[in-house]
Amino acid sequence: MIKKLASKFFKFYCHPDYWVDISGDLDEIYGYNVKTRKKYPQLRYFIQVLQLFRPSLMRPITENSIIHSNHTIMLKNYFNVAFRSLLKNRLYSFINIFGLAIGLAAFLMINHFVAFEKSYENHVADKENIYRVQLDVYQNGELVYKSSENYPGAGPAMLEDFPEVISSAKLYNMGSKNNVIITSENGEQNPQVLKHRRFLYAEAAFLPMFSVPMIQGDAATALEKPHTIVISESMAKKYFGNENPMGKLLRLEDDDFNNELCTVTGVFQDVPESTHLKFDVLISFNTLYTRDTDGSGWAKRRYGNGWRRKDFYTYVQLKPTADPKKLESQFPALVDKYNPENKERNRKDVLSLQPLKDIHLYSQLTDEAEVNGNGDGVFYISIIAYFILIIAWVNYINLSTARSFDRGREVGLRKVMGSYRSSLIAQFLVESLVINGLAMLLAFAIIFITGNLFHNLSGTPLSYVIWTQSWFWIMVAGVVLMGSLLSGIYPAFVISSFKPAQVLHGKLKTSSGGVALRKALVIFQFAMSVALIVGTATVFDQMEYMQSKDLGFDMEQTIVVERPPKQDTSREVRSNRVKSFKTGLKQRSEIISVAGSTLLPGKKLRFKTPIRTNLQSQDEALPLSIAGIDFDFAESMNMEVIAGRAFSEEMRDDLDSLVILTENSSRALGFEKPEDAIGKRIEIERFRWSPSVVGVIADYHQESLKEEKPKTLIYLSGSNSEYFMIKVNMDQSTQAIASIEEQWHRSFPGNPFHYFFLDEYFNSYYESERQFKDLFATFSILAIIVGCLGLFGLSSFTAIQRAREIAIRKVLGSSILNIIQLLSKEFLILVGSATLIVWPVSYYLMDQWLDNYPYRIDIGWTSFIYSGLVVLTVTAITISYQTLKSATANPVDALNHE
Template structure:
């Protein structure tokens, strides 16, 4: 019987090629889109889930407060946290400290390898985290000073096929380190990605006589703790304030800068943490689940299409059902037949969907920024969702048409009296309303995303980043001669016609300033009035090079002998200091960690980072010999020749240092890459949703015109024009789109408002963001039904009114 079901299903599919093709393509598009999104979502949700004790590992997040107001939130907080918590609370089994370090050159023999991702790690690193070791003892790898552990790819680059353990490498041609082990490259779904680990004991040796283990005001240390099984993290977290107050209370009271420590589950960090000093740029949980919602919409729209198309063919198959019932077929057998057709079509759609995914995956990776592959074919994480999609789709999309078709009465069918029920018509129209409401929602969302990105890129930054070449800081430099090298390098560049100006700074626009200084106050003011500021260290030419607008005071100048102790505030920093008028701050002296500096100027607020972030209180501090990024302002049209000249001078003054540069406008706009990728992914799947919905609308148009063929014939006989008939059919579908708009608009407005609330500087929600999608979807819908409507209106009424 089953074999017969499939044989009949195949014959029906071949006999109705157009309907079958539309069904299979619609289902395949929906399933393919769903598979792509599910792979993306599965990867994002898989971050850090490979650690054996992942459910027991938490990162200690630090929130700092000034006068009771939240001022900064840190992924990397005070150095004293880990050891203090372990000593005080038996619930803490172990801890590890991590410090992110800058780029270094690692030398071995004649090889010099640039290494970007370097961390200082305490000795428990491999005991807490489950990064596989290829050689070395996890308990002793990072215990001694001046020892390092290498990733397997870095070890291969430096040593080839030699065993690196016990060999000595040099950092920046000077400092020796002994290699004690090698670990497998950290996976892409880890929020920590290190190429080289340096022992924490090395750091402790280098900072003597200071003792970081008791430092509660010294931020910058990532702390992870492993809790004992059965520990309630919320109860443990509630104990932290008492201990912190006991150990650091005096400092907190002195500076009115209290710190609160909270536990972040390791597996939540990637999607839900966007704090200062994150090890890597993290993902966005809202985006992931929104894409999951889109996947659900698209695949449901595809299933709805099957229902609409199957019921549209019900009239054509009514006599088949009547004959089958007349010769003894049971309803259960008919249901089995139609469910078999659904299984066959869904099965073919899955095969086509896999082909589409294989073709689309490279492009999808380019857009999403991930590296998804068909390696998932060997994983149940791939096959379980795919099998679920197939079974759910085949069952639910086939269930309603099977019951409708099998429910026809043979006597009525064979007499030609079959007609659609009002409940069936209402259901089909409701499904189309759902399809277009979902499409309108997605379209409004897509336009909102692109409008916000456009808004951020077009706003004035308050700082000039055009024609600016940024060179990464030199890695190898002699401290005693660096000032002379830098001065000579700048002097040589300024002689070139293509170079307008050059400056050096600790960070450039588009970078967060991780130099956070607390306790800064007016000279003579009580210590309790100290506030936190973000600091940018610059040379004399920074303000001029970046065209920063001074609203009070002056620029840094070598004409003033005290300028090495000079600072420039931005407008927000002056307000935080207590001055409503920037002019009042000029000449005032501040206490900066025990040193006295003079405020010589105030700039207008400018965007140091993207427009996602609010203005921060910034202090621009003069450091004449600052070792940082070089910003070279080029003359228009001279970039090609100028870059070659700059590189030549760089190699002369900073030999051994790689010449790495970017253009600042591109670098700044890189901050919006995640939003742009999200917008592109959103847009692509919105287009697919509309395309699949239109296939469903085609099915409803086919059904409607088939049902109203005789009505149309009578209208033509009575004198109705083709235009009037087409308008009548259009009106019905236009009403459905309008109802869809009424449902989608408030939901889309709420969702867009929630999404835009995540931006400090945001575009408004304008009326055209809703009107344009409505008009577009209406036009698409009318064009979709035009073929069927015009064909029905042009039909010869003699044929439509003929009775067999």
């Protein structure tokens, strides 16, 4: 038996240069050659071990039988042995490589998503020194709003007063405030007319500050003159095809009766997806000043250096040596200097600098140009990436230490043949490197196969690739090397420390070494799995709550159409056209109702003003949002009137003097009950208007549940409605859309038709939460799969090791159920312990996450019980195959094998 074992060892694990012939008489070996014994003293230990068994099987080993090799041959031998070991133990090799591959693929995909989210504004050359000026407005000591927009005079004042500011650029986001169409006017028979959202008025300094790459035109001068326009490359192709766009004419028209003919002075490359400020069209900011047709200078005051209107983005570029915090400390004096009226109105403006790189992930201000990302979500997803990777590495450590007995005999024979511990450690680290390397290659294959699915799940654009970036390959190499070291170092040191005599005597088999560590690692990885399940359940519950909670209005079956950009200057004509549009639609059977308003659910209310009752002083005025609706809005949107009444046609003669309050605004104005507000007069000093309250409606969510319900005063908008809310029969939605379009062109000729569904628009503000939910759930499932792969390997190896015990138990009368309980009990106890340990930690972490939402769920025990049941069930299923196989095996086979 010893001859067979030793021969197998040498032929399988050693390079041919190290093969030796083992047969003959031990006495001959021991006395054969004194020189050999002195040169290779380690042979004495090998001989002593073999002498314990069958010394007569040995024959002399000569000095020439042992051949030294250089380091290259040794390294080649390490890799050969590693691959032979993988092929010999195919099941455990598959579990190790596939588990690591899933972990690595998940890790790389998450880093792809995180890298994209953090890549915003990387295309801007001096991004570290560019800041957006944020404005926080307080009225009577109460925060009114935190805005991304500012006074037009803020940037020029900073540029003049602070030497640290080297450049300033302001923008007017007209695309979000008005309905805008731009028409090609170059004598075309059928000019191109396009509706624009990604459209800004921009100062000349904007293009150089934001490093906008120009295809044609000069970035420094393209926007200097009034009535000049620069467009994106894709927009140039839409308007002019293959013709040269330079010098061509484009006409802007909007629903504020603006009509401006501009000359194309530049074409820029399409802005990347990784920016918070997406635009296709820029018009010179100086064009705004030409709206002053009466010569009174109002346009310059409003758009130039004024401190009244607060709807302009302001970006400043600082010197590299500037201290932003020190500069911010001078802003209060700046506001007092240029806006001294604030103190008289008991108002306070707080300016601050917002780093350009922070806007996408960490800014949720009023009037953002785009729906921003979620910095906390990106952080939590990053944590999951490392969780999955650690779980995969833990699997490797578990399986390697569990197989220590099988490798122990190999180590024992290697040691008596002269292998140093350092070479054994190197051997096992090389094996770990091979497994991690193969796993990384398989991970790339998984990413390639599932790439499109991942892009759809995460919202990462296909145009964003990380394969061409050097940091990615450095990360890949680092993960492989670190994984090889972390997952291989412990097994290498443990297995290489075995004593040859104990190993070959079989004592290692009954040793308890490594068992405690394996149990701890199993508890650790399944504790993380339970935490991820609890987190996923909580995220799903919160998202379900946010999307199913009563919003205070009914947005289902609602199509939204914005008012036409081309408007007649006559109020009477506009009113008649709106009436014609609504009347025509109401006659259609597929249309349920039509209502107009200045508010769009899901969009922030832009305007707030101090309001008080006629019994309150000016100091007691509170900032309330103001919105307009028409007669049919409250009924059409199913808004609840809790006191008084809604607007109606019967009140037409008095409507200019009547308003409606939301419940929270009536309470803020000092009315204990909604009924107390009815008939009371409201003072709106800014408009010199004193209307009476005709009704109070229940609070509603103007925005998503990430924001508080607004305190709102509602007036009658009439023909000035900005949006038409059209309730349709969804069974006839296609016919309804066709009817709306037909009536639109009939009532508003010359205006392009566009529509969207209200629920889709409203839920778009949950996009970052949806991405977070989907990514969290997907990668949590992958983490559990990786953990289960390791558990399957451990249960399989445990069953093989205990085959003789199982056979004896069966012979003595144990049932199959007893055997299954025996093999399953230990794993189920470990997983159950992990569940109980991690529950309090999970509760604390998810409770902290939920505190970010003003409207949130209460964490119940359902999620925890559910997570425990899921993990225990998955564990039972994972180990059931091997346990059932072992329990039903013929005991004779196991005993014969032993």
